[in-house]
Amino acid sequence: MKRIYNFSAGPSMLPLPVLEKAQKELLDYRNTGMSVMEMSHRSGAFEEIISEAEALLRELMSIPDNYKVLFVQGGASLQFSMVPLNLFRNKKADYIHTGSWSKKAIAEAKKYGDVSVVASSEDKKFTYIPDVHRALLNQDADYVHITTNNTIEGTVFAELPDTGHLPLVADMSSDILSKHYDVSKAGVIYAGAQKNIGPAGLTVVIIREDLIGHADPTCPVMLDYSTHAANDSLYNTPPTYSIYMAKLVFEWLKELGGVPAIEEINRSKAKLLYDFLDESKLFASPISPESRSLMNIPFTTPSSELDAAFLKGAKERGLETLKGHRSVGGMRASIYNAMPTEGVQKLVEYMQEFERNNR
Numbered sequence: 001m002k003r004i005y006n007f008s009a010g011p012s013m014l015p016l017p018v019l020e021k022a023q024k025e026l027l028d029y030r031n032t033g034m035s036v037m038e039m040s041h042r043s044g045a046f047e048e049i050i051s052e053a054e055a056l057l058r059e060l061m062s063i064p065d066n067y068k069v070l071f072v073q074g075g076a077s078l079q080f081s082m083v084p085l086n087l088f089r090n091k092k093a094d095y096i097h098t099g100s101w102s103k104k105a106i107a108e109a110k111k112y113g114d115v116s117v118v119a120s121s122e123d124k125k126f127t128y129i130p131d132v133h134r135a136l137l138n139q140d141a142d143y144v145h146i147t148t149n150n151t152i153e154g155t156v157f158a159e160l161p162d163t164g165h166l167p168l169v170a171d172m173s174s175d176i177l178s179k180h181y182d183v184s185k186a187g188v189i190y191a192g193a194q195k196n197i198g199p200a201g202l203t204v205v206i207i208r209e210d211l212i213g214h215a216d217p218t219c220p221v222m223l224d225y226s227t228h229a230a231n232d233s234l235y236n237t238p239p240t241y242s243i244y245m246a247k248l249v250f251e252w253l254k255e256l257g258g259v260p261a262i263e264e265i266n267r268s269k270a271k272l273l274y275d276f277l278d279e280s281k282l283f284a285s286p287i288s289p290e291s292r293s294l295m296n297i298p299f300t301t302p303s304s305e306l307d308a309a310f311l312k313g314a315k316e317r318g319l320e321t322l323k324g325h326r327s328v329g330g331m332r333a334s335i336y337n338a339m340p341t342e343g344v345q346k347l348v349e350y351m352q353e354f355e356r357n358n359r
């Protein structure tokens with residue numbers, strides 16, 4: 001069997017023990033004589049899977065009881081629409097602009113109301129996280145939106161900003177479960193599954209109960225949070241297999257020691273790469289040190305010829321999908337929870353070798 005180190009930004013690596021467990025249960029899930037893929041979402045076996053998945057996520061993130069956990073479809077991108085459709089009352093919102101994903105979220109919200117970009121890092125090509133303090137915020141805004149980890153640019157908020165009484169809405173697609181977040185500081189957290197949770201097709205929404213039930217009557221039923229909240233995410237057929245896989249990932253993470261354990265691993269994994277980048281005379285990190293992501297690490301060489309040679313050699317060594325996003329160029333290593341430390345060690349060893357041969 002061939003397994004590579006896949007540095008893809010998403011869909012991305014899944015933990016090997018999770019894939020092995022899924023393989024073992026693929027044809028006959030716990031003596032039901034069928035695969036989870038073939039199972040009714042109303043069956044007892046599936047109801048157990050979805051409720052265990054929710055319970056595990058609640059435990060891993062210490063989600064307070066006054067928050068609902070919703071398993072929906074449409075990706076994080078559909079949340080760019082669902083958030084304004086459900087949260088607008090004054091039809092005003094504040095957005096922090098930190099990169100390509102916040103740009104899309106802003107464009108979508110503008111269709112439904114007044115959007116103020118109250119802080120932005122566009123002046124320096126999104127290589128840092130701007131300061132967000134209460135004085136910047138419009139007190140009649142319905143919410144304040146941030147992208148906690150900027151997958152494409154490689155920045156992360158050091159902590160969730162204090163928005164006072166205004167609900168904070170956080171797109172956590174690329175760093176949910178990677179480090180500690182105090183859920184009670186946010187009104188809504190959402191994340192597409194395909195980075196740190198499981199396969200594509202599932203989107204997790206964590207929402208404070210008082211924010212549910214205010215959508216306009218013309219809001220499509222599937223886009224109204226109250227539909228999913230009132231039906232335990234079983235209003236229609238949910239992405240059953242992705243929910244099952246997410247449950248296996250949550251079990252794996254819990255066994256590992258939960259979020260505190262993975263955070264320590266993630267910090268040391270990222271440090272390996274950043275320490276090398278800071279020493280290197282060939283490679284560089286464009287990101288301001290205090291805003292550096294633990295999950296997505298862009299880096300550059302002095303020329304596109306060296307980039308191409310680097311990527312070619314990387315692939316030969318089983319280090320794949322390291323090409324940077326077309327909007328940024330260079331390289332990007334996405335090292336989510338499931339990327340083993342050895343993958344990062346192998347990458348750094350290859351970078352050292354490449355530097356010796358190209359100076």
Ligand SMILES: *Cc1c(COP(=O)(O)O)cnc(C)c1O
Nearest residue numbers: 075076077101151171173174192
């Ligand atoms: C990947 C990503 C998205 C888009 O997710 P989809 O599930 O493909 O819609 C949105 N925001 C962030 C921060 C992401 O990393």
